[in-house]
Amino acid sequence: MDIPVYLVAGFLDAGKTNFINGILEDGFAREDKTLLLCCEEGEEEYDLSAYPHKNVYLETLDQQTVTEAQLAALEKKYRAERVVAELNGMQLVADLYNRFPRNWVIAQEVMFADATTF
DSSP: OOEEEEEEEEOTTSSHHHHHHHHHHTTTTSSSOEEEEEOOOOSSOOOGGGSSSSOEEEEEOOTTTOOHHHHHHHHHHHTOSEEEEEOOTTSOHHHHHTTSOTTEEEEEEEEEOOTTTO
């Protein structure tokens, strides 16, 4: 079964975490078990208790060193039906794409930048 992957990339303090929190609080994960991958630690944090549906599972990983086997194990652990990933905008995302399990399909990629600091 293909797993759709929604990628949110961009620069530090550009609003990536707030965007993801907003869509998850609005019910984006209403029916599908969602694996939320955080590859960047910023000032904002995820508050899983704020999401109306309790099927979002947060994992923090190193974007540069995570392996295909680790990602596949997380998919299996949570029985994920969707992946949302917050990526570091200063790292090459193609390197990460090459480590996705074969059944992970990029559904959407969004890039954020703060125009005042870009």
